[in-house]
Amino acid sequence: MPPVKKTLGVVVLVSIVVLILASELWVLTQQGREQILTQTKTPSQVSTTTTFTPSTTSVAYTTTPGTTSSPNSATALPVEEYLGSGGSSAVFNPADPAFLSVADGSVVVRLTTPAGTYSSVYVVVNGTSIEMRRQLKWSGYEMWYARVDGVGPFEYYFVLATSEGRRVYLYNTTERPLFNFDGVDRFPQVRWVVGSVGYQIFPDRFYNGDPTNDLLANRTDELWLNAFSTSRPVFSNWSDPITPLHCCHQYFGGDLKGITMKLGYLKSLGVDMIYLNPIFLSGSVHGYDTYDYLVVDPKYGTQEDLRNLIIRAHDLGIRVIFDFVPDHVGIGFWAFLDVYEKGPSSKYWYWFTIYKWPFKLGDSSAYRCWWGFGSLPQLNTTNPEVRDYLLNVALYWMDFGFDGMRIDTPTDLLGAKDFFRELRALVKSKYPQAYIVGEIWDLDPSWLKGDLFDSLMFYSLGRGILLAFSSGKITGTQAAEALSVFYASIGVNVAGMGFNVVDSHDTSRVLTDLGGGRLGDKPSYESIQRLKLLTVLQFTMPGMPVIFQGDERGALGDKNHFDEQRYPIQWDQLIPEVYNHYLYLTTLKHTLPGLNTSIIRVLYSSDDLLVYTRGYNDEVLVIANNGLIDHEVQLPEGAWRVVYPAGYQAVVVNKIRVSPLSALILVKE
Numbered sequence: 290m291p292p293v294k295k296t297l298g299v300v301v302l303v304s305i306v307v308l309i310l311a312s313e314l315w316v317l318t319q320q321g322r323e324q325i326l327t328q329t330k331t332p333s334q335v336s337t338t339t340t341f342t343p344s345t346t347s348v349a350y351t352t353t354p355g356t357t358s359s360p361n362s363a364t365a366l367p368v369e370e371y372l373g374s375g376g377s378s379a380v381f382n383p384a385d386p387a388f389l390s391v392a393d394g395s396v397v398v399r400l401t402t403p404a405g406t407y408s409s410v411y412v413v414v415n416g417t418s419i420e421m422r423r424q425l426k427w428s429g430y431e432m433w434y435a436r437v438d439g440v441g442p443f444e445y446y447f448v449l450a451t452s453e454g455r456r457v458y459l460y461n462t463t464e465r466p467l468f469n470f471d472g473v474d475r476f477p478q479v480r481w482v483v484g485s486v487g488y489q490i491f492p493d494r495f496y497n498g499d500p501t502n503d504l505l506a507n508r509t510d511e512l513w514l515n516a517f518s519t520s521r522p523v524f525s526n527w528s529d530p531i532t533p534l535h536c537c538h539q540y541f542g543g544d545l546k547g548i549t550m551k552l553g554y555l556k557s558l559g560v561d562m563i564y565l566n567p568i569f570l571s572g573s574v575h576g577y578d579t580y581d582y583l584v585v586d587p588k589y590g591t592q593e594d595l596r597n598l599i600i601r602a603h604d605l606g607i608r609v610i611f612d613f614v615p616d617h618v619g620i621g622f623w624a625f626l627d628v629y630e631k632g633p634s635s636k637y638w639y640w641f642t643i644y645k646w647p648f649k650l651g652d653s654s655a656y657r658c659w660w661g662f663g664s665l666p667q668l669n670t671t672n673p674e675v676r677d678y679l680l681n682v683a684l685y686w687m688d689f690g691f692d693g694m695r696i697d698t699p700t701d702l703l704g705a706k707d708f709f710r711e712l713r714a715l716v717k718s719k720y721p722q723a724y725i726v727g728e729i730w731d732l733d734p735s736w737l738k739g740d741l742f743d744s745l746m747f748y749s750l751g752r753g754i755l756l757a758f759s760s761g762k763i764t765g766t767q768a769a770e771a772l773s774v775f776y777a778s779i780g781v782n783v784a785g786m787g788f789n790v791v792d793s794h795d796t797s798r799v800l801t802d803l804g805g806g807r808l809g810d811k812p813s814y815e816s817i818q819r820l821k822l823l824t825v826l827q828f829t830m831p832g833m834p835v836i837f838q839g840d841e842r843g844a845l846g847d848k849n850h851f852d853e854q855r856y857p858i859q860w861d862q863l864i865p866e867v868y869n870h871y872l873y874l875t876t877l878k879h880t881l882p883g884l885n886t887s888i889i890r891v892l893y894s895s896d897d898l899l900v901y902t903r904g905y906n907d908e909v910l911v912i913a914n915n916g917l918i919d920h921e922v923q924l925p926e927g928a929w930r931v932v933y934p935a936g937y938q939a940v941v942v943n944k945i946r947v948s949p950l951s952a953l954i955l956v957k958e
């Protein structure tokens with residue numbers, strides 16, 4: 290998107306909102322007595338920036354006296370006592386993927402309880418007790434998970450045990466005391482994402498593989514059409530200085546051939562997926578002002594160039610997703626020009642919302658546009674013709690060979706959720722492993738329930754939590770709490786599909802955010818240490834770390850200075866320490882089995898420390914220190930091998946020291 294539009298918003302820190310769930314929570318005693326366990330005051334996983342609310346249609350834990358005996362009581366734990374009303378509350382809603390999803394090939398069941406109330410929690414599956422593991426903890430609540438092998442129908446209920454030996458049984462309904470999973474995965478995970486490393490490419494600024502197309506942008510640049518602009522596009526050599534038009538109309542000549550030529554570089558870096566900023570005919574450097582959705586922009590090459598890029602990438606095992614911009618177009622969009630010329634007699638009149646005609650191109654008062662920018666007329670996506678057109682565009686490019694799409698500003702669309710529900714159904718029916726990511730900056734789990742997106746661009750994680758911790762703006766304890774809220778709010782399946790960005794074309798580069806300076810500066814030792822800390826976290830979160838082009842080379846760029854972060858990659862400049870660090874992280878991501886799962890457990894935190902494990906058996910342990918002094922950390926039981934920093938390779942037990950502004954990655958021996 291154009292740079293003007295983005296603000297990170299109020300990111301992350303977390304406040305817990307207690308909401309009242311409509312249903313009541315009941316418990317069935319072994320004698321068949323009916324007791325109100327609690328009027329559920331439901332813990333909800335809500336940050337100040339999410340719109341998450343627990344479903345009010347969740348299961349009511351009711352039962353009728355005498356209708357059934359306690360199922361499986363013989364195989365469950367012995368019942369010693371039952372909690373009466375006012376004892377405690379637990380939250381479970383099997384219709385919400387946050388509580389039940391299929392991840393990494395198994396069903397993951399999760400339950401939220403008040404923190405510290407229960408010493409152990411079991412899910413009893415077809416008569417067999419599986420101990421649940423404490424996964425996350427935040428503001429008085431904790432979340433437990435259990436993995437049920439395979440994906441098939443099963444019946445289950447929960448047993449919650451206190452340290453004094455009391456037991457609480459959690460059942461479904463009066464008529465059907467057992468919960469039932471029917472074996473149908475309604476939100477299948479796009480499994481290839483889980484172990485992948487992503488890379489974002491901003492085509493004009495990546496690599497110039499074909500100088501013959503460099504000036505073609507001159508024919509279509511929006512400034513020639515816009516009656517409200519006197520500027521003209523600028524064409525620059527690869528290392529020329531930034532001009533005030535840098536963000537959007539200063540062209541450097543990068544193209545699709547250039548990307549193809551650099552596929553070897555990307556492969557050796559360990560990239561598994563490329564996200565391409567818009568490549569279709571448009572009037573700007575960024576391409577979010579589409580002129581034709583079905584034409585590859587000549588300044589980037591031909592359709593054959595694109596086909597060649599995708600084929601070559603696939604040959605190397607690299608997937609490619611495109612940037613889909615359904616909300617708005619450019620003033621050079623053919624249907625919009627038809628309206629501009631013909632007025633109400635245009636058959637595309639109702640593709641837009643026109644306030645007055647005739648109008649001048651670029652007049653934001655004449656038609657509905659995106660965030661008031663006259664260069665970006667908004668499409669009327671409540672018009673079925675427009676919807677069909679856009680859906681066919683998405684399918685066209687999927688048929689062409691793309692592996693998924695990143696969707697621009699989805700929340701701004703008219704009739705947004707209806708549109709994206711339709712889009713998902715259409716795309717997934719033909720391409721079940723297509724990856725669909727929405728550009729939503731705050732964590733809004735309502736988009737992640739299985740009917741809309743597989744992931745959001747998780748700025749809320751990468752910048753809201755990880756960058757905030759690495760830059761010292763929040764403590765380890767605040768980070769642990771925020772991470773817990775984040776991962777409690779979304780399904781484990783979604784966590785594994787996370788599109789985990791720490792920066793992009795729309796933000797400053799993280800090395801700049803971490804004190805490394807602006808374009809052309811030499812980043813300080815401390816800023817590089819902080820970058821390493823941040824990226825260890827980014828690469829060891831569930832999901833796919835996505836590198837913004839050049840971050841792996843130590844590039845700098847301040848968004849507030851004409852979007853410096855978009856400056857062309859200077860291929861003769863590289864900070865080896867940074868590049869080698871990224872290279873090592875992609876290797877770890879590919880080789881440590883724990884990082885190829887969707888599960889995280891937050892273990893411990895303090896002012897400076899954040900400690901968590903990855904994998905269903907805690908195969909990987911990460912210890913991060915954002916403080917300026919070193920700390921001794923108690924290790925979980927067993928022997929641990931240090932795999933980061935590289936070359937360390939010691940096996941340690943009991944305790945380990947972690948240096949200031951650094952992280953350790955250990956694997957279970």
Ligand SMILES: [Ca+2]
Pocket residue numbers: 497498499500501502503542543544588
């Ligand atoms: Ca070129």
